Amino acid sequence: MNETWKFRSSRRRFLRSLALAATVAPLAAITVHSRPARADREPLDEADDAARAVAYVHDAAEADDPAYEEGQTCGNCALYSHRADGWGGCAAFPGRLVSEDGWCNIWVAAD
């Protein structure tokens, strides 16, 4: 093994570590910041006017709306966040939790 090869190999490892750190750091920050907020929030009540306005249900299998397509859930909606413990935030319902298995008719495909 010559010195040039060793230098390139170690440089590649260093750059890979930097890329991994750049990916993981924001996710860790989201997790750390989201825990207290989640603990303070209550689940969205299906009977709330706001929930009924968009046909929200805790279980997508119970969706009774022409916009529903099989496989759509809050868990794969672009507006959903905090995927731990089956409940998370939704940009459409600030301050409330929605079920990861839930659905509403403003569902947006996550990337």
Ligand code: SF4
């Ligand atoms: S907007 Fe998305 S995450 Fe929010 S309740 Fe509707 S389907 Fe669930």
